[in-house]
Amino acid sequence: MLSNFHVQIKQKTSYFAIAILLISVLFASCVLPSLKFGSASIEMNIAIPQYMEKTAKIDSSARFIHPDAEKLVVSIEASDMDTATYEFSITTKVNKISIKDLAPGKNRTITVKLYNKNANNGDQVLAENNKIVDIKAGPNNLSLVLKPVYTDDSFETNELTGILGLEIANLTGLAGKTQVYDFDIEFAGDYEIKAEFTDDNGKKDFAFSLNIYDADGKKVDESEGIYNLKSGTYFFVVSTPKNATSATFTVVPFFIMLSVPAGSFQRDATATNISVITKPYSLSKYQITRQQFEDVMGKDPSDEDKSFGMNDPVQRVNWYHAIAFCNKLSLKEGLTPAYSVKVDGNEIDWKNLAFDGIPKDNNNDDWDAATCDWEANGYRLPTEMEWMWAAIGADKDARAEAIDAEGINRTGYTKNYAGSIEEGDAYDNIDDYAWHPLNSGDNGGDQNLKTHPVGQKLPNELGLHDMSGNVWEWCWDWEDDYPEGTQTDYKGGDVTNTRILRGCSSFSAENGSWSIADRFNYNPDNQNYYSGFRVARNGN
Template structure:
């Protein structure tokens, strides 16, 4: 009996050790200026040039699965994986780590194209050991607050939620700006006027990314979205749904998250005190910073796949529209300090463009829309704010 028990303990320890860490994707994108797939080509079975994925991982002995053509080349610091056009997934494996399946569509690439070079960055990520997972599951069921602390770097903060799920926030310094249809905003709508001066007296943190489906599921236990993918923004959530989500998130983290006020949202979208006066959040070219009707192919994309704005915030001009805390109301020309919108109303504010918004019509930083608090749509999600 003792030998059997000892064998079980050793087996359990070995399993825990082997899967104490896993592989996870940090980024996957088209390397637009890299011509290696053309200058050092490899043919597929139809005599067409393959796509080339350059995988940066920092490990020896990595294996790959997924319709690979020929041998994987182990270069200094990276692997070169050639795959025929049309492929949609690549599995990355290592004997000491749990594997990861990379679904290209989660990162804005529907399928591989011939003659194109792509960059995939894979890192190792510590997981909880089996006994720790069991303990955390018990704590979660009792809504206990994890004993974890935010990680701070420069103007950002990362707040752990559950497992490897965390929330990256960007610090926005207090300041004064002109809200509404300023001179650089082309063809504004009536409700974007009159412009007015707004002063925000307190620093705050706003989500670097829109709330993802992985984060929503970690808190709510399910994904309500039409378009499925952990790194895609959550959508088909009402303003009321967002309040329930935030309430549960605050119990889990012990923090006080909320939706941004409309003024906080626009100030952050414009780049805060680092604003360069762009029409869109981070550029005068909407395709640089936004997924809209013009370039989305009628779907959402993984958060953070376009360029960030001046503060390092992604997707504020397009991917999904974002609920704000305020009741919708018309603007006044009077200067305001820390405005929070109307005291009551029938519609809550929505800001930003979405995958079905025509860029020229509704992706500019001053654009406003609204809907009833119980309304759900596959183009509506949220971004979080954390007050200091």
């Protein structure tokens, strides 16, 4: 009995195994092909630059896109497959794009481009990016941030002024479209960026949108047309008015600030009279121009008969004007003002202070009592010793043996002008570095003397222009005799009647007051056509 039962169990098990095998074969031949073993799919989030204010809304489900965009094109390529291309029409927004039935594999290059169709019916790429990924079998989730693509036209840089400009004489084919242009910033700082459109009748009051984006497609914030930019590439994105026929775009450096290192120097013929600067600071590459002053203060007080134009240094500014400019500019850029002036116990409302509300004609006790917050990050005037350290070229002085073994600049005070490499009393190369009474007049002569556009002469060793010539420059210090010996971060003496100016001017005697060590002083209320200033800030 046991034997027969065992045989029956074996037979039943064999029948069951055969049945399972038959079902497996049938499933494999009929069902599995529809599953496409190894097939892959992609769900891709596309982040697109916010080119226009009206399209800048982002929420959890969608990102609004460029108003001119018509399609997204996705290509996938690799060495072991033919390039696959997918096109997606878009209208108002895009959330995700889905691609199915892909062959899995490694090192797939996925490229996404955003196109519009311009007036000449040619495809224009507005933004693009790519990523190399491994696509596995089954679903894949990817994200890709598109970066702006600029048009063929690009900005050109005026090497003398640092102004970047682009002029488009014929806007045919661009009307009503959003265009992207690239420009490169060499020096970090604040820039005034403008677009101006004109039609054939000279009309200029067009409505348009202008935005600036960094290389990653992130919008740069602005304050009253002033953008704080770091070194690198940026995109100028502007909507072209329908009836405009020409355009001018400008990127104007509001200030280029150059670093001045900490260090020590001998300030006069006495070897023990050493000035020590303990902290690095920044100084404006150029003297403040008439245009810059007017943009901040609302008025240009310069004597036009003594100037070639708005890119000349501002003049006829007194010391009070200079510190007011520093504070108003600091507030404009969201910085902490350096100066405090109280009238009847109340701090001046610097933001709303009008030019005509600043003292002139007579010294003002309230303004003479101005204090400086030396830790503030806002703009200020340099101290006299900061000015002199920068003018001699600091630790970059080009003259042989200027820097001793202790790192002290021993001979910079003997220079006859900023940038000089001559020894003794020579002025051989002064025409290359400074505007002075023998070259500032008509046809480079000594008649009808004027100031000249900043930056036209060679800079000194630190890259600072016009540290000698053009206009005298106001410093923070009250005029007083220097103390003897080593002075650390010297900020001037007690209150007197006059403030210090340094640097000479286009109207100063050539061989009289041109030495780097020469000092000049004036009442702080005084306005002259030969007085201007440049600005400083703490840190590099």
